[in-house]
Amino acid sequence: MRNTPENRIERIVNDLLHGRRLRLRAGDAEEKEAITAAAQFAAASQGPQRMSPAFRRRLAQILESTPKETWLTRRAALVAGVGLATGALAGGIVGRAIEPAGSMTLSANSTPLLPRNGRWTDVGALADFSEGQGKLVRAGGVRAFVFRQGEAVTAVSNICSHLPCELWWDHGPKVLQCPCHPVSFTPDGKPSNPSYLPSLNEVYARVSPEGRVEVLGT
Amino acid sequence: MTVDPQHPGESVAPSNSAGEVVDLPSATRATDIALDELELVYAFIYARVGNRSDAEDLTQQVALKAFPRLRQGAPASAIRGYLFATARSVLGAFWSTRLGLSTAELHEDLALAVPHLPPSQESAERARRILAELSDNYRRVLELRFLHGYSLKEVAAEMRSTVGAIKVMQLRALRAAAKVNPDA
Numbered sequence: 001m002r003n004t005p006e007n008r009i010e011r012i013v014n015d016l017l018h019g020r021r022l023r024l025r026a027g028d029a030e031e032k033e034a035i036t037a038a039a040q041f042a043a044a045s046q047g048p049q050r051m052s053p054a055f056r057r058r059l060a061q062i063l064e065s066t067p068k069e070t071w072l073t074r075r076a077a078l079v080a081g082v083g084l085a086t087g088a089l090a091g092g093i094v095g096r097a098i099e100p101a102g103s104m105t106l107s108a109n110s111t112p113l114l115p116r117n118g119r120w121t122d123v124g125a126l127a128d129f130s131e132g133q134g135k136l137v138r139a140g141g142v143r144a145f146v147f148r149q150g151e152a153v154t155a156v157s158n159i160c161s162h163l164p165c166e167l168w169w170d171h172g173p174k175v176l177q178c179p180c181h182p183v184s185f186t187p188d189g190k191p192s193n194p195s196y197l198p199s200l201n202e203v204y205a206r207v208s209p210e211g212r213v214e215v216l217g218t
Numbered sequence: 219m220t221v222d223p224q225h226p227g228e229s230v231a232p233s234n235s236a237g238e239v240v241d242l243p244s245a246t247r248a249t250d251i252a253l254d255e256l257e258l259v260y261a262f263i264y265a266r267v268g269n270r271s272d273a274e275d276l277t278q279q280v281a282l283k284a285f286p287r288l289r290q291g292a293p294a295s296a297i298r299g300y301l302f303a304t305a306r307s308v309l310g311a312f313w314s315t316r317l318g319l320s321t322a323e324l325h326e327d328l329a330l331a332v333p334h335l336p337p338s339q340e341s342a343e344r345a346r347r348i349l350a351e352l353s354d355n356y357r358r359v360l361e362l363r364f365l366h367g368y369s370l371k372e373v374a375a376e377m378r379s380t381v382g383a384i385k386v387m388q389l390r391a392l393r394a395a396a397k398v399n400p401d402a
Contacts, residue, residue, distance in 0.1 A: 006386045009388065009389045009392060010370065013364075013388065016268045017367065021269055021272050029318055033392075035317075035392075036313070037392045039267050039269075040341060040344065040345065041268070041364040041365075041392075042364060043266070043267070045345075048342075050257060050261070051257055051274075051277070056253060059281055060249055060253060063252050198282070
């Protein structure tokens with residue numbers, strides 16, 4: 001079948017009508033409006049939908065495993081600079097200790113980390129950062145992995161987007177690994193399975209005119 | 219107060235209301251309440267992605283993102299608003315990832331708007347309104363394909379055309395359907 005727009009749409013429609021996932025490929029973005037319309041018609045053709053009992057049970061388990069008493073938020077852990085290792089999710093005492101005194105506004109996952117009264121912190125010379133390799137740095141209470149691309153740098157939080165555990169840089173596959181569960185993140189913060197977890201929080205980083213790497217921390 | 223990274227020391231407004239902490243009425247009922255609300259979120263998401271596997275993954279993401287930020291003490295309407303805000307954010311990221319586009323390149327009308335009807339009625343009602351705005355041929359091909367479950371070959375036989383022509387007509391009908399505003 002030739003890779004024409006009508007054939008691409010037919011493949012997607014056929015998948016939807018057979019209850020399969022949306023499997024999109026290069027070039028499909030050109031027909032994004034037609035694809036979303038097809039998804040809506042497919043949903044309409046199947047009538048009102050409810051969660052399956054198995055999925056509802058799975059969600060209940062996930063919700064029950066969330067620590068309701070501590071209200072430890074990942075952002076709180078990030079800003080407080082707490083390095084939480086395996087098992088710390090159940091650490092209610094730690095959670096309460098770092099809970100901010102007042103109501104705290106949190107940004108959605110994968111949004112940049114903006115500490116209150118944040119300030120730029122020098123974390124080393126650009127020459128100290130190797131191309132394509134993650135380097136863990138500390139900017140006050142914020143810890144981040146910095147990545148160099150030529151004369152520019154990017155940074156992501158070192159805290160997993162699901163469990164509040166500290167990630168580590170795996171030199172081989174060049175990904176950030178979580179020690180608490182089998183998930184990894186690419187240097188731009190995207191999870192190995194994008195349908196499972198949100199991305200890591202971006203951390204602001206820049207290179208000064210003097211060639212120093214600076215990270216927005218506390 | 220948050221800090222503009224370009225101008226530390228200057229305050230800026232929070233950029234994303236979906237990030238606020240929202241309270242739960244009762245810790246003991248938290249899971250039941252969340253599950254009932256997530257049922258609505260699931261229907262909302264399903265109506266936009268059209269398949270169970272993606273709808274389940276995205277609903278789970280909403281739960282993972284939103285639930286740790288819910289607290290005791292606020293009205294259920296606030297919880298629902300927060301969950302739907304999170305659902306819209308998750309859906310935006312889903313389409314962005316699947317289509318390889320930045321969220322800025324996604325249009326607001328990519329099925330992210332808040333529903334005006336209960337999710338159980340929403341998708342059928344929207345489809346009916348959209349079909350009513352299309353030309354006879356476009357409406358017919360979409361009705362046969364989606365609502366009656368005809369194959370391309372069966373649609374071609376019904377409309378006395380060829381499979382190739384029906385494929386092109388299906389694409390054009392979907393493009394036309396995407397331009398219809400069912401809420402107008």
